[in-house]
Amino acid sequence: MALVSAKDMLNKAAAGGYAVGQFNINNLEWTKAILQTAQEQNSPVILGVSEGAGKYMCGFKTVAAMVKAMVESLGITVPVALHLDHGSYEGAKACIEAGFSSIMFDGSHYPIDENIAKTTELKGICDQLGLSLEAEVGAIGGEEDGVIGSGEVADPAECKMISDLGVTMLAAGIGNIHGKYPANWKGLNFEVLSQIHDVTNGKPLVLHGGTGIPADMIKRAISLGVAKINVNTECQLAFQEATRKYIEEGKDLQGKGFDPRKLLAPGTQAIKDCVKEKMELFGSIGKA
Numbered sequence: 001m002a003l004v005s006a007k008d009m010l011n012k013a014a015a016g017g018y019a020v021g022q023f024n025i026n027n028l029e030w031t032k033a034i035l036q037t038a039q040e041q042n043s044p045v046i047l048g049v050s051e052g053a054g055k056y057m058c059g060f061k062t063v064a065a066m067v068k069a070m071v072e073s074l075g076i077t078v079p080v081a082l083h084l085d086h087g088s089y090e091g092a093k094a095c096i097e098a099g100f101s102s103i104m105f106d107g108s109h110y111p112i113d114e115n116i117a118k119t120t121e122l123k124g125i126c127d128q129l130g131l132s133l134e135a136e137v138g139a140i141g142g143e144e145d146g147v148i149g150s151g152e153v154a155d156p157a158e159c160k161m162i163s164d165l166g167v168t169m170l171a172a173g174i175g176n177i178h179g180k181y182p183a184n185w186k187g188l189n190f191e192v193l194s195q196i197h198d199v200t201n202g203k204p205l206v207l208h209g210g211t212g213i214p215a216d217m218i219k220r221a222i223s224l225g226v227a228k229i230n231v232n233t234e235c236q237l238a239f240q241e242a243t244r245k246y247i248e249e250g251k252d253l254q255g256k257g258f259d260p261r262k263l264l265a266p267g268t269q270a271i272k273d274c275v276k277e278k279m280e281l282f283g284s285i286g287k288a
């Protein structure tokens, strides 16, 4: 199946009271693990690629070619969107050209007028090509590729302005942050999420920083219009823990344990387990 825009899967999720996971990819093993799990669980899936990860994987064209070929050779039939995560204006254009099926333009650090102008232009291009577009209002806290946000809470009036441009989905800061949550984290701001949900008329909302948000908060967020949840750090931690265990147990020193296909296998399985667990929590299993 060819890559699809995230529009139908997210509209269905918003209407059905569940969320689709965006799982960020870092290499071949990551991509394979996420695609296989989505197929096994009959779940739609969004593969996220940050600009940094795109650079690491030798550019957006390499990523798009790898994902398309892998979808074909693994016989993946569930809907798969290939999505630029936190794109700059230039990055968005590069991914459109490279064949991504979904784009996030993160204009949250611009004044609202400039965010609107750039989002509007990119929306025109995405509409023409049938791509989905995610916009952002109110920076998400934590660190993403060296950009440190302070964990703002978005202004619902600004969210309405950007949502009314006709973007596919909207990311809004509601106290969520990227990476691990600190012990003194105050939790998600459901009052603001509820206001954003009210003024955006059922627009699929996106929750970034899905790692470590307690399950009850995730469920409440989904009930208030969150239809896409981004997970990145959690898969990285799962991969790291399993790989560390393999080496600490000396398995890389036994037989052909040094073979990368063996060395990376436990970490890859750990990513699969992590993705499955998230799909269960988000309610996307069987929704392909």
Ligand SMILES: [Zn+2]
Binding pocket: 086, 140, 144, 178, 208, 209, 230
């Ligand atoms: Zn994010």
